Amino acid sequence: MKLKDKLKDYKLIHWVYNLLHAKQLQHNKEAYEKYNVRKPLFNSISSKDFPDKTSQAWLDVNDSATVAATKKGFSNFTDDVQQQLLQWSSKGFLHLNNYFSEEQVDEVNQAVDELIHQKHLPVTHDNKVMFGYKHAAAIKKMMQDEGLKILLSFILDKDVVPFQTLNFVKGSGQRAHSDSIHMTTYPLGYLIAAWIALEDIHPDSGPLFYYPGSHKLPYLLNDDFENYSSRFKLGNKQYSDYEDVTEDIIHKSGLAYETFLPKKGDVLIWHANLIHGGMPVVNPALSRKSMVIHYYAKDVIKYHEITERPSLMEEE
Template sequence: MNIRSKLKEYKLAHWINNLFHYRRLQHNKKAYRQYGVTKTLYNSISSKDFPDKTSGAWLDVNDAAVVAEQQPGFSAFSADVQQQLKNWSRDGYLHIKNYFTAEQADAVNNAVASLIHQKHLPVTHDNKVMFGYRHSPVIKEMMHDKGLIDLLSFILGKEVQPFQTLNFVKGSGQRAHSDSIHMTTYPLGYLIAAWIALEDIHPDSGPLFYYPGSHKLPYLLNDDFENYSTRFKLGQKEYTDYEDLVEDILSKNPLEKKIFLPKKGDVLIWHANLIHGGIPVTNPDLTRKSMVIHYYAKDVVKYHEITERPSLMEE
């Protein structure tokens, strides 16, 4: 392990980094007061700082089949989306077909190719190009699509704000996980994601998989896989320990695994706790061009459970 990796085990390194980006932590100020958090904005924060591990989202505490159509704005959505919204509490996802045009998808693909070619952004070990919106107006425009934001705000019952884009050229092969271990909120349940197909997805390209209804399983946070931290040091468990626990839980629950094979322009929206991942790529010559956008509800505490860091948001 190199010195840089070793330093990241200590919370002091994160506190110093947070101080340098203090303005980007201001989004938590009101939420800290609202939920009784007495820590400074730059300090570490995790699920240990909160009294419960339950969701506060209205379609989690109510049955969408009963209450969704009673909510203002429901009638603005298409009949297909309305029906899927009624099933949100049961399924934890929506599949919207032909949401973006082929031209919009191609524009984003061209922007990503340009960013990679010009070496503005690296491709990570799991085939991600992160935060492309910071460098591309085209990606940023799709990220802020009003219709998408209105729908996601309806689902959470709070106004949402996008904060992260992940672009993929190839399949990630990522093991089953829930986003809430990485991007966490208090109350829980106030993260939501949109996965956009930027080409027709082939079954051999490493497509996305997900488990309908898995969002109703208990949230898995640090203590659940014994990733215990101290006042000054982060927990020493590996991320693979979390993934192993997820697989063990899936083996004990009769949940159907679905493979997502969308057409170009389709969008999959999923719940903060929906378990999903990437099928291993069986044909390395194939691409799986796609983009994930993550959104937080505005007036909740936003942080990263594994590293116990408050989320940095754009100024």
């Protein structure tokens, strides 16, 4: 392991980095006060700081089949979306057909190509471009789509704020996981994701897969896969250990996965705890152009469980 990677295991390095980005931590100030968290905003934070390990989101506490239609704004959605909202509590996802136009999608694809070719942003080892919205107006515009934010805010019963964009060029091949190990909230359940098809997705390109109903499984947090940390150092478990435990849980649950083969402009919205990943890429010559946007609820504590870091949020 390189020295740089070893240093990342020490919380002190994170604290210094957080201090240098103090303005981007202010979003947690009111939430810390609300939930009685008595530590500096730059300090490490994880599920060990919170007593409750269950979701408090209204469609987790209640059944959407009985309460969604009673909420103001429900009637503003299309019949198809209304029916899917009624199934949110049981399935943990919904699918919007042909939501973004071909022109909107093409603008984003062009922006991503420019970011890559002009070397503004690197393509990561798992074939994605991170935080493209900071560099391209077309990506930011899609991220801030008002209709999408209205729907996500309805699902969470809180205003949402976008945290990041991930633009995939090819299939990630990522193993099964829940977003909540990476982007976590207190109370739990207040992250939500939108996956946008930027082209028709071919079954051999390594399409997205997900496990309907898996969001109802207990949240898998650091201590649940023995990733125990100390006051100054992160736990010694690897991310692959988390993936191993996740696959074991899925195997024992008996849940079956579905593969997502959308058309260009389609959107999949999923619950914070829905287990998902990328199928193996059968044909490496195929692209799998897509964009994921993660949104936090605005008034909750936002952090990253696996690294015990508070989230850095851009000022609106």
